[in-house]
Amino acid sequence: MAGTSPLIPAAEHVNWLLAEVPRTPLATLQLRDAHGHTLAETVTAQHDLPLWDNSAMDGYAVRSADLAAASADLPVALRVIGEVAAGSAHDPALGAGECVRIMTGAPLPSDADAIVTVEAGEGESGPGEWAATRVFVAAPARAGAHIRRQGEDVTAGVEIARPGDLLTAVRIAALAAAGVSAVAVHRTPRVAVIATGSELLAPGEPLARGQISESNSLLITSLLAEAGITATVHAVSADDASSFGARIAELATQVDAIITTGGVGPGAHDIVRIALAAEPGVRALRVAVKPGQPQCAGVLSGGAWIFALPGNPGSAATSFELFVRPALLRMQGRTVVERTQIPVRAGTDWRGSAGRLQVLPVSVSSDDDGLVCTPAVHERRVSHAVGSGGGAVGYALVPPERGDVRAGETVQVILTGGAV
Template sequence: MNKTPVVEHRTVEEARRDILTAFQRLPAERIALHEALGRVLAEDIRAPHDVPPFRNSAMDGYAVQAADVQHATPDQPVFLRVVATIAAGGTPTRPLRAGEAMRIMTGAPVPEGADAVVRFEETSDTWAPEERPPEQVAILNPVRPGDNVREAGEDVRQGTVVLPAGTRLTPAGLGVLASLGFPEVPCVRQPRVGILATGDELVQPGEPLAPGKIRNSNEYVNAALVRRAGGIPVPLGIARDTVEALTGKVHEALALGVDMLITSAGVSVGDYDFVKHVLAAEGEMHFWQVSIKPGKPLAFGLLRAPDGRSVPLLGLPGNPVAAYVAFEVFARPAIRKMAGLTPILRPTIKARLQEDVRNSGRRHYMRARVWRDAESGELRVSTKGDSLRVQGSGILSALVWANAFAIIPETTAHVPAGTWIEVELLDVPEHALPLIDPTVAQYEA
């Protein structure tokens, strides 16, 4: 066995910087429009034609020349001869002349010569059938040129960049692309992330829980976090605590073509933490103690794939909460960078702490809950849940309660109640970020 790898000390910023420099945005792939919701455009999308492509009616009514009806009133209507009906999908057969009207449906092309549409509700169509003039329509109110007419290119002009590269596709964005005739679009490929749990003590859900065994929760948490971050999880199951088992799982991940491998456990200083040795043999690895709580032990490096690729690996701690925090701080921004998603970091705000907090010399990501006080309107944050042990690195249920991390700096030993502190929000959709803090700074790499 190789000698024990050297363990280096890193700040959170140093570790995140070194990790993110190893990741780049993945190449593009073409995605069918029905499958593209939430994906990131890899290229600018230019409009190949105007939307709408022709001048059309915004209402069911009558196409007219506005000058003909400028003096129309309910008491003195203007009568126009009805010369045609234009349905949506149809086309006018001739121009409209003075003194004429054409019955027209919403979306139908406005005929040449017409400059406005009068709604049915403002014509003799509202009269009793026996009162309506034959082959004519009575216009009861005037219209101005352009009323109820949608001009060609009113929505999108031909040649304009309608959706720039980096746009995350929403239902409305997909509608715009469909209106422009795109059956598929170039999107940044979603990263495939291998998920590997390690340890002889682990059993899968559904298996008997023998003495000394625990459930493999990290695999399911990490796979869900990968999916929520914009990646595709590739679960690899459990690697037992032998060099052969770990090596086999690493080779399996590389053979599956993953873009990143995430392991949990085995990167600390225990007698059976073989992950460090296996990873050191399979690539260029760094083993760190990061000034973060929970989650001090962390491994990062590049594995050598058979096809010559260098595949980043991030080794997370084994304790469930420590693994969750380390994922959020280090793995999530890397996945989002590969997927072309921005911002890559979660937003932070300031909130007033509700109780005294003590710290032990590392940056503490305390599980917390944020709310807005009904009377003062202030944002408040508490680190106290239903259990006195809510901040333990094995108390996974605390993360069900939490909607944020209360961040206590490594330089601060004591924070009294009432202090405004930095809070990192969890599960905030990108479109809501400006509503929270439009000036929030994002890490760029």
């Protein structure tokens, strides 16, 4: 492992990760199985959308010329000669003074050039009711009214999705509508999670002095799940550098990434940093961020990437958000890997962190003047205040040069989940 570096900006560390992490292999998936994956190819429409001129409303397909003289005082009567339902291939011929009932999405008869809505016509049962044999129309119909034209959405051969796009529900629906059945994607990374520390016990177990309930593996696997990744959790590692090194060496040939928490500091029992000293592709870093300054990251000899995060839960959470999540998204070929930052008004004063990017868990509410954020934990207890931080819905990002924040000032916030 490369030696510990001077304090470096958070953005520099992120940029290095995004430039260095590899892409996962490609796989071809049916659309029904592709949700949450990242597209690895350019996709074009296989046919026009819509495929043919069709009705945008329930009503009557008419010839606009027949209704040119229609008025409230002198409605025009049209003879109803049939019906075209959605999905029907029927193309009835319309003569002068004739129309057909038509349903939303049904193909427009070749002789029609407008749709009169059901509500605009009067049938035998009264205004707005379907006509059986004759409908009265009290206003002209504009040619093209309530018609969706063939190809007005997209035309065959047009690019509708690009490599790096996330396959969301609406994007999958768009691809399916355009005739696409399968796509090439980047495989979801295989990720292993290890929490380190001899003091850690499973949640609910009786605790002796010096012992704590282990929460980091649940934290990291849940954060991974929110990013669409299912992780495998491996036994909490005791403070033994030799056995830990052997474990990650074995895992490095089986997964794409390993995330560890704890053991990255300069202490004599910080086994992760000690074990990784034998890995030339891994860097030990001090990042100018609070919390989460000590980090180790890089590629292991066995092939997997390792992200070794601090052990304090708040530090682990912010480190995952700033560094690990973007890197894992980039592994999948994602082009947009960082969350959108939004300006939010501070609801109270808090102290900044001179010289370091402050990443402060916040709750967010709204008032008549917009969104307001308040610290979910005290700004000086972010790294370890896991119990009180459960109500956070995002992070306020305060630049190193800014200093303290005053109530009413605007700060940049990234929303990570939960209600606002």
